[in-house]
Amino acid sequence: MLQTTFLDYIYENPLMNASGVHCMTVEELTALENSAAGAFITKSATLAPREGNPEPRYADVPLGSINSMGLPNNGVDYYLDYALKYQMNHEAPLFFSVAGTSVDENIALLQKIQDSDFQGITELNLSCPNVPGKPQVAYDFPLTEKILTEVFQFFTKPLGVKLPPYFDMAHFDQMAEILNKFPLTYVNSINSIGNGLYIDPESDQVVIRPKEGFGGIGGEYVKPTALANVRAFATRLKPEIKIIGTGGILTGQDAYEHLLCGATMLQIGTQLQKEGPAIFERIAQELEAIMKKKGYQSIADFRGKVKTIN
Numbered sequence: 442m443l444q445t446t447f448l449d450y451i452y453e454n455p456l457m458n459a460s461g462v463h464c465m466t467v468e469e470l471t472a473l474e475n476s477a478a479g480a481f482i483t484k485s486a487t488l489a490p491r492e493g494n495p496e497p498r499y500a501d502v503p504l505g506s507i508n509s510m511g512l513p514n515n516g517v518d519y520y521l522d523y524a525l526k527y528q529m530n531h532e533a534p535l536f537f538s539v540a541g542t543s544v545d546e547n548i549a550l551l552q553k554i555q556d557s558d559f560q561g562i563t564e565l566n567l568s569c570p571n572v573p574g575k576p577q578v579a580y581d582f583p584l585t586e587k588i589l590t591e592v593f594q595f596f597t598k599p600l601g602v603k604l605p606p607y608f609d610m611a612h613f614d615q616m617a618e619i620l621n622k623f624p625l626t627y628v629n630s631i632n633s634i635g636n637g638l639y640i641d642p643e644s645d646q647v648v649i650r651p652k653e654g655f656g657g658i659g660g661e662y663v664k665p666t667a668l669a670n671v672r673a674f675a676t677r678l679k680p681e682i683k684i685i686g687t688g689g690i691l692t693g694q695d696a697y698e699h700l701l702c703g704a705t706m707l708q709i710g711t712q713l714q715k716e717g718p719a720i721f722e723r724i725a726q727e728l729e730a731i732m733k734k735k736g737y738q739s740i741a742d743f744r745g746k747v748k749t750i751n
């Protein structure tokens with residue numbers, strides 16, 4: 442009932458982890474393999490391993506989470522090694538995330554993947570930092586177009602981009618116009634809402650050490666923004682660019698709403714961090730129950746069919 446075709450492969454369901462959550466180590470990735478998740482993705486990798494920011498750098502809070510991890514990861518070779526082993530005895534394509542801390546590093550990372558035997562799907566995290574004083578890459582439209590132009594000179598494998606949220610109709614239009622120029626497999630929207638601040642009510646203190654407590658926000662807080670971004674891109678991008686919906690998925694109803702907005706695959710971050718991989722079974726069951734109640738046999742029956750008020 443939840444079968445989902447993505448890039449010519451039929452996944453059991455559209456549910457997967459969001460990059461960064463439960464995907465840093467082989468152990469965590471293996472647990473996702475063994476869960477009810479239809480697919481899964483690795484932690485955004487850089488060329489060299491990175492320690493990341495000093496802890497505490499992640500905090501669960503009542504309505505979501507806040508993080509300023511600083512891109513801790515075991516380096517691209519660690520994840521490529523895992524990916525090449527994984528694809529030897531699994532059919533379902535693995536999603537592989539990369540996030541260079543410079544344009545050059547992004548190109549080097551993708552060149553490495555292009556030259557490898559990796560057969561899965563690559564996700565370029567465009568929330569990666571830019572030169573100090575300039576906004577993240579995905580908020581720098583000319584730079585985004587420059588990077589994608591350079592990438593598609595040599596990269597021929599399936600590629601998606603992970604985007605931060607946008608909050609202005611002109612930005613949806615401008616970003617979609619750029620993305621429509623490239624043979625992208627998908628757009629993953631949204632990444633955490635950048636630079637939020639959470640204060641502990643007991644201690645009057647922020648809850649993460651880096652950046653004086655400023656960090657990306659996930660969880661319930663972000664669903665309306667996530668749904669808007671999914672819908673905005675689903676209605677602006679050429680049909681061959683699919684949408685992966687991420688942000689604020691805690692229940693089957695949240696998953697259903699992302700699908701109504703036009704998402705094909707669904708990524709879960711904060712609530713996976715809170716609940717563990719058992720969440721995939723729960724959300725799959727809740728989503729199936731909603732579909733049954735509404736008389737749908739497949740997701741294709743309602744994907745993208747959110748109603749407006751005419």
Ligand SMILES: CC(C)(C)CCc1c(C(=O)O)[nH]c(=O)[nH]c1=O
Nearest residue numbers: 509510511512568569570633657
């Ligand atoms: C924010 C960056 C560190 C530039 C990229 C990695 C990342 C992080 C992170 O590793 O801090 N956290 C997120 O919520 N989203 C991300 O894309």
